[in-house]
Amino acid sequence: MANIYVDLLLDDSPIYEFSASLEGNSYIIEMIYNERSQLYFMSLYDSNRNPIVLGTALVPGYPIMFDYALPNLTGFFLLIQKGTLESEPYKEFPDKLKQYYDLVYTYVEE
Amino acid sequence: MSFAIGWEADEIQSGGFLYFDAILSWNRSFTGTTTKNPVDAGGNVTDHYINNNPVFTMSAVISGTDLSVSTNSLQNELGDIPYNARPAPSEVLVGSEDRSLLMRFVPSVINQFLPDTLPDVIMDDFRGDTSEEIQDILVNLQSGEGYNQITGQFETLIRPVVLYETNGFLSLVRKLPADNNSYLVITSINFREDTESGYALYCDLTFEKVRFANLKKVQLPPDLVQTPVKKKVTSKKSLGKCDSTQKNTSNSTDTSKSGKVDEAQSDVDPLRTTG
Numbered sequence: 001m002a003n004i005y006v007d008l009l010l011d012d013s014p015i016y017e018f019s020a021s022l023e024g025n026s027y028i029i030e031m032i033y034n035e036r037s038q039l040y041f042m043s044l045y046d047s048n049r050n051p052i053v054l055g056t057a058l059v060p061g062y063p064i065m066f067d068y069a070l071p072n073l074t075g076f077f078l079l080i081q082k083g084t085l086e087s088e089p090y091k092e093f094p095d096k097l098k099q100y101y102d103l104v105y106t107y108v109e110e
Numbered sequence: 111m112s113f114a115i116g117w118e119a120d121e122i123q124s125g126g127f128l129y130f131d132a133i134l135s136w137n138r139s140f141t142g143t144t145t146k147n148p149v150d151a152g153g154n155v156t157d158h159y160i161n162n163n164p165v166f167t168m169s170a171v172i173s174g175t176d177l178s179v180s181t182n183s184l185q186n187e188l189g190d191i192p193y194n195a196r197p198a199p200s201e202v203l204v205g206s207e208d209r210s211l212l213m214r215f216v217p218s219v220i221n222q223f224l225p226d227t228l229p230d231v232i233m234d235d236f237r238g239d240t241s242e243e244i245q246d247i248l249v250n251l252q253s254g255e256g257y258n259q260i261t262g263q264f265e266t267l268i269r270p271v272v273l274y275e276t277n278g279f280l281s282l283v284r285k286l287p288a289d290n291n292s293y294l295v296i297t298s299i300n301f302r303e304d305t306e307s308g309y310a311l312y313c314d315l316t317f318e319k320v321r322f323a324n325l326k327k328v329q330l331p332p333d334l335v336q337t338p339v340k341k342k343v344t345s346k347k348s349l350g351k352c353d354s355t356q357k358n359t360s361n362s363t364d365t366s367k368s369g370k371v372d373e374a375q376s377d378v379d380p381l382r383t384t385g
Binding site: 003013016017 | 344345346347348349350351352353354355356357358359360362366367368370371372374375377378
């Protein structure tokens with residue numbers, strides 16, 4: 001049993017998307033910055049752009065989408081603070097996630 | 111009291127107005143809406159009031175019988191007479207233009223063999239039933255379409271109308287809407303035909319008094335354009351395909367990241383086997 005993780009992309013653009021292969025399947029991940037809530041929101045689509053989970057807030061240290069029973073996704077997304085920062089930079093610089101955080105998808109391989 | 115409905119010329123038809131021979135009902139409705147926000151005390155609190163457009167409904171009759179001769183005297187402010195006005199019929203004149211001296215003085219014994227000349231009959235034009243045309247006019251006022259040169263497609267046009275209220279002497283007493291800032295539009299028309307209606311046109315009309323908003327182009331303040339608004343109009347950026355290499359936390363070089371992944375995995379493990 002091993003913990004596997006896949007590095008995903010973060011960008012300073014207010015709206016961007018990329019594709020990634022997670023547990024052998026291809027997905028499209030879209031990020032939209034909401035100025036009012038000062039958070040990025042993540043949407044997950046399959047490769048044919050069929051929506052799977054839409055508009056999940058990107059917050060650090062929380063197993064994002066862990067509560068959804070998704071057929072081919074046993075893990076969760078995780079926003080990890082870089083280095084040994086003690087503060088919560090996503091509150092002060094909510095649109096600069098790329099500088100202070102890493103986004104990974106992690107799951108347990110049996 | 112009766113009403114006449116007027117409209118201005120546009121690309122569908124020329125302007126004009128119609129006189130309703132009878133008004134069976136005339137209702138004016140002024141309504142508003144309050145916001146309702148439920149609160150924990152078990153009631154609603156209201157923080158806004160929205161004024162709805164006034165709605166006027168009318169049941170009107172335009173007769174198919176040629177009776178409205180007096181509407182010819184009704185005029186709008188431009189001096190036009192109603193489309194369905196009928197002038198009083200003039201008398202029929204029968205005359206002959208044959209003025210040849212030969213026919214007058216030659217005795218009948220002889221002129222019976224000369225060719226006859228037909229008498230001229232002078233009378234008004236045929237006064238047919240206009241209810242079908244009036245029906246088309248009203249439908250066009252409600253749902254007329256016009257061709258937009260800019261977009262290159264047919265669009266439903268907004269066709270404002272005015273209502274002229276008249277008294278028993280067919281003089282205009284009031285115009286609706288009275289101000290130039292608001293307009294009346296026909297939002298529904300219902301034509302009724304039954305065993306009693308005969309040739310008359312019975313219609314139920316609903317008007318809504320509206321105010322049109324025009325598109326304005328304004329210069330945004332530079333400080334507003336700098337960051338917040340600029341972001342909102344940014345198009346989506348595609349980062350392409352992400353390097354989806356799977357990494358094992360046990361042999362990862364980035365120990366800080368792998369440690370946090372392990373920590374998160376153990377945190378969501380219901381058995382909490384580690385930590």
